Amino acid sequence: KSTGGKLAAPPVAHYNLNNVTTTPTPLENSENVLLLTPMARFYPEYWDNIMRLDYPHELITLGFILPKTREGNDAMRELQKRIAKTQQQGPEKDRFKSIIILREDIDPPLVSQDEKERHKMKNQKVRRSAMAKARNSLLFSTLGPSTSWVLWLDADVVETPPTIIQDLAQHDQGVLAPNCYQRFWNEETKAMDERPYDFNNWQDSPIALELAQKMSPDDILVEGYSEMATYRTLMAYMAQEDGRLHEEMPLDGVGGAALLVKADVHRDGAMFPAFAFYNLIETEGFAKMSKRLGWQPFGLPNYKVYHYNE
Amino acid sequence: KSTGGKLAAPPVAHYNLNNVTTTPTPLENSENVLLLTPMARFYPEYWDNIMRLDYPHELITLGFILPKTREGNDAMRELQKRIAKTQQQGPEKDRFKSIIILREDIDPPLVSQDEKERHKMKNQKVRRSAMAKARNSLLFSTLGPSTSWVLWLDADVVETPPTIIQDLAQHDQGVLAPNCYQRFWNEETKAMDERPYDFNNWQDSPIALELAQKMSPDDILVEGYSEMATYRTLMAYMAQEDGRLHEEMPLDGVGGAALLVKADVHRDGAMFPAFAFYNLIETEGFAKMSKRLGWQPFGLPNYKVYHYNE
Ligand SMILES: Nc1nc2c(ncn2[C@@H]2O[C@H](COP(=O)(O)OP(=O)(O)O)[C@@H](O)[C@H]2O)c(=O)[nH]1
Ligand SMILES: Nc1nc2c(ncn2[C@@H]2O[C@H](COP(=O)(O)OP(=O)(O)O)[C@@H](O)[C@H]2O)c(=O)[nH]1
Ligand SMILES: [Mn+2]
Ligand SMILES: [Mn+2]
Numbered sequence: 016k017s018t019g020g021k022l023a024a025p026p027v028a029h030y031n032l033n034n035v036t037t038t039p040t041p042l043e044n045s046e047n048v049l050l051l052t053p054m055a056r057f058y059p060e061y062w063d064n065i066m067r068l069d070y071p072h073e074l075i076t077l078g079f080i081l082p083k084t085r086e087g088n089d090a091m092r093e094l095q096k097r098i099a100k101t102q103q104q105g106p107e108k109d110r111f112k113s114i115i116i117l118r119e120d121i122d123p124p125l126v127s128q129d130e131k132e133r134h135k136m137k138n139q140k141v142r143r144s145a146m147a148k149a150r151n152s153l154l155f156s157t158l159g160p161s162t163s164w165v166l167w168l169d170a171d172v173v174e175t176p177p178t179i180i181q182d183l184a185q186h187d188q189g190v191l192a193p194n195c196y197q198r199f200w201n202e203e204t205k206a207m208d209e210r211p212y213d214f215n216n217w218q219d220s221p222i223a224l225e226l227a228q229k230m231s232p233d234d235i236l237v238e239g240y241s242e243m244a245t246y247r248t249l250m251a252y253m254a255q256e257d258g259r260l261h262e263e264m265p266l267d268g269v270g271g272a273a274l275l276v277k278a279d280v281h282r283d284g285a286m287f288p289a290f291a292f293y294n295l296i297e298t299e300g301f302a303k304m305s306k307r308l309g310w311q312p313f314g315l316p317n318y319k320v321y322h323y324n325e
Numbered sequence: 326k327s328t329g330g331k332l333a334a335p336p337v338a339h340y341n342l343n344n345v346t347t348t349p350t351p352l353e354n355s356e357n358v359l360l361l362t363p364m365a366r367f368y369p370e371y372w373d374n375i376m377r378l379d380y381p382h383e384l385i386t387l388g389f390i391l392p393k394t395r396e397g398n399d400a401m402r403e404l405q406k407r408i409a410k411t412q413q414q415g416p417e418k419d420r421f422k423s424i425i426i427l428r429e430d431i432d433p434p435l436v437s438q439d440e441k442e443r444h445k446m447k448n449q450k451v452r453r454s455a456m457a458k459a460r461n462s463l464l465f466s467t468l469g470p471s472t473s474w475v476l477w478l479d480a481d482v483v484e485t486p487p488t489i490i491q492d493l494a495q496h497d498q499g500v501l502a503p504n505c506y507q508r509f510w511n512e513e514t515k516a517m518d519e520r521p522y523d524f525n526n527w528q529d530s531p532i533a534l535e536l537a538q539k540m541s542p543d544d545i546l547v548e549g550y551s552e553m554a555t556y557r558t559l560m561a562y563m564a565q566e567d568g569r570l571h572e573e574m575p576l577d578g579v580g581g582a583a584l585l586v587k588a589d590v591h592r593d594g595a596m597f598p599a600f601a602f603y604n605l606i607e608t609e610g611f612a613k614m615s616k617r618l619g620w621q622p623f624g625l626p627n628y629k630v631y632h633y634n635e
Contacts, residue, residue, distance in 0.1 A: 025420050025421060025422055026424075027423070027425075028423070030426070030427050030466070031427075031428045032427055032428060033428060098337060102335055111335060113337070114337045115470060116337070116338070116339050116340070117341075118340075120343045120589070151592055152592040155468050155594075156340070156342075156470040156592060158465050160466040160467070162466075283458050283462070284598065284599055286594040290617045308599060308600065
């Protein structure tokens with residue numbers, strides 16, 4: 016690569032982590048947001064939704080990781096089409112700062128992507144361990160020195176308020192989860208309705224802690240299975256119709272469907288354990304790890320985002 | 326920033342993690358190495374040593390993190406002087422691919438940098454927890470999608486073989502530690518001599534495991550203190566004068582003085598726990614975490630690097 020001639024000096028970047036702010040008013044401070052999405056399938060509604068984010072797109076970097084499967088290839092094609100349209104043909108204000116797409120380098124565990132199959136309890140440890148590694152690969156490869164916030168958003172979260180970044184950041188929490196719901200057609204009322212979807216946002220219960228204590232350190236305690244009732248307080252059920260939108264509750268476990276994290280929480284070392292960590296794994300283990308690092312996770316029971324309905 | 330005119334489309338980077346190889350022959354495959362150094366003091370000998378690395382500098386990115394102290398400011402100034410000289414005035418082949426310098430954003434714990442003071446057992450937990458966070462900040466902020474290897478090298482490691490990258494990579498291990506020694510003037514023999522320095526590379530012992538079991542989960546078991554004899558097998562003492570240079574031994578704890586890590590080990594989530602993890606912390610906790618993620622750490626008792634002698 017040497018041309019024999021004089022090359023420009025290679026780049027030296029200085030970053031004083033002190034100068035990168037992470038404040039309740041990210042817009043005023045032009046804070047960089049890294050939006051991270053593990054993506055097994057592409058949903059046009061997901062893209063339409065992030066296009067509507069009214070946080071300046073020039074401050075948002077997108078990061079994706081897709082599995083090395085046929086389904087992953089399909090998603091990749093769809094994703095690239097939408098990216099090309101936005102970044103090359105769309106209006107300037109719609110364009111994101113930069114986009115990084117990773118493909119997984121491990122074969123995914125042999126569990127189907129069908130909702131029924133992937134939710135079976137016996138499949139959870141191997142599936143969630145693979146998901147944890149995918150999230151970590153994405154995180155470690157994309158977080159930069161000037162990132163202020165990381166917004167985790169699953170590929171099947173198809174509706175959020177356009178102000179979600181500002182709304183969540185204003186709470187000034189290290190880890191903050193909105194409530195993930197699902198819209199559906201209610202046969203009884205013959206009208207659209209909504210129901211809780213993500214059960215990974217919870218507060219611990221004495222019974223769950225006792226259950227964990229009796230388990231081997233390598234076992235994991237997953238949420239949302241009647242075979243293993245934990246009696247945890249699930250944020251999914253805590254939404255109140257007349258409740259304050261910005262009501263906060265402390266959480267011991269979080270889901271990854273939508274999650275705003277201060278970049279410093281990750282920089283301190285908080286990642287998604289792919290192994291049992293206090294009998295927790297992936298996003299739930301991440302909550303525990305954040306807490307151990309001094310960042311108490313919180314949730315917003317009345318602030319809703321919506322999961323795709325398969 | 327909008328000029329009203331047409332801007333070039335923002336960058337879209339594609340990375341197939343599959344295309345980034347991490348092989349026993351990194352040179353042949355032009356693999357990118359990220360050389361990471363937490364730096365409280367600047368030693369000219371450290372810089373002279375990395376300048377002698379005969380792995381193509383254009384494949385090496387340097388990353389530093391310095392504390393926000395007066396000492397850190399001094400180190401910063403010295404470091405920048407040497408960087409300017411190398412990157413702007415030096416011959417092209419000496420220049421590194423890029424250099425990222427971070428300053429810590431937390432005040433360091435009030436422990437003096439003097440060797441005696443920093444090695445006191447009661448200071449270890451707070452000091453090593455701070456070191457773990459510094460290492461994680463550096464790692465999370467600099468690892469990119471095209472990094473193949475991470476070489477951890479302390480700022481006071483002043484002598485390594487120039488081929489250290491190739492030599493260690495050829496072992497094809499996820500985590501590999503050379504033996505960290507120290508040169509000194511032997512008053513008895515009236516000649517230069519060497520002695521073991523880094524005691525964090527070790528194999529577990531039944532006694533250490535028993536000690537740990539009796540501790541609270543939040544306590545840490547540190548190595549090299551007579552107050553708490555662990556009877557672990559220390560790699561520092563395993564060097565054999567007539568031993569094979571490339572002799573390997575499995576390790577349960579590693580130090581950070583010099584350590585070659587496959588980027589995928591970090592991407593799977595292996596970081597430096599700033600909290601007690603199986604009663605281990607920082608680099609020793611990292612070894613345990615790597616192992617839990619399926620990457621058994623190894624050490625090379627006869628392959629030496631040298632620590633500064635204060
Ligand atoms: N990279 C990657 N992403 C995946 C994989 N499996 C699922 N995902 C994505 O990870 C997120 C969570 O998975 P999902 O199956 O929706 O979990 P659930 O909604 O909790 O059942 C979604 O964005 C998926 O598209 C995988 O094997 N690799
Ligand atoms: N960023 C940062 N680096 C540090 C700090 N303290 C020590 N270091 C660096 O971290 C490495 C290990 O620390 P050191 O004091 O040498 O540990 P020891 O040799 O095991 O006693 C060296 O490269 C130090 O220069 C700190 O507070 N912040
Ligand atoms: Mn989902
Ligand atoms: Mn040292």
